[in-house]
Every structure is written in structure tokens, then in C-alpha cells.
Amino acid sequence: MSSNTKSPKNVEISLKQIKVALPNVLAGGKTMLFRQANQGLTVMGGLVDAALKPFTDADAAEVQRTQAVTAKRANEPVAAQLVEDIKKAASASFGESSEEFSALGFSPRKKATPMTAQEKQQKVNKMLQTKAARGELGKGAKKRKKSPPPTPPTTGSGK
DSSP states (O other): OOOOGGGGHHHHHHHHHHHHHHHHHTGGGGOHHHHHTOOOOHHHHHHHHHHHHHHHHHHHHHHHHHHHHHHHHHHHHHHHHHHHHHHHHHHHHTTTTTTTHTTOOOOOOOOOOOOOOHHHHHHHHHHHHHHHHHOOOOOOHHHSSSOOOOOOOOOOTTO
């Protein structure tokens, strides 16, 4: 007998098959020698049911867990919005630097660190390069400017 036949899934399948077949096999008061005693349908059925119960309980728990995770994922956007709304309300009511705001588990926004002279110069250079590439555009001109069409993908085979 291979070790694969004693896997929990195979044992569960075997128990279910035995449960279905027992009433036909032990019909009409038949008995079978089991663990050094003749046993009838009620005793054998009870033993099989007791052995099968942990498997069915585990299957039911797995279904419940799957349903709970699905419900949790469906609720996540609503819960995230509630947290944001409470954060905004606490900020407006108490201020971000207040003890109440911190007690609710929120921390104030971080202050931007001042840029060094070199970082400012890099930012200006990048802006000038962008303007040179796109031209001097205002809001309306930017909206009317058409973006180039996407290039079709190329394949290595040349087809």
C-alpha cells in the first residue's frame, strides 16, 4: 500500500464511501466482525460518523473562512473611507498637533524639508529642459496639444 492512500483527503473520501455503502452492506440486521466483535449498522455507522466529523467540521470552517475573507475584502473600501473621514473630523475639531488627534492613532503630516541651493538649481534646470522640449505652453495650449500616437509593438521575428 503506498503512502499516498493514507493522505487525509483519501481517508476522507474512503470514509464517505463507507458511510454511503454501509446501509446496503449491513441491511436486514447483518453484522460484520469488527475489532473482535460482531457489529451492526448502528455501531459501525456511529464509528464512521465520529471519524468523519473532524473532516466535515474542517470543510465547513474553510468555507466560513473563505466567506469571511470575501466579506472583509468587500468592506475594506468602506472602512478605509471611514478612517479618512474620522481623521479629517479629528483634524478639524482638535487640530493635527493635539493630544486627541494622536490618541486616535493619527500622526500629523510631515513638514517638507527645505531644499538646498543645489536642489533648487536642479529643479529649475529640469523645468527649463521640459519647457524647451515641449515649448512654452499655457493651460489651454497644453489641453489642445495632441500626444503622439502610441508606437506599435515590434516582435523579434520581423512579422
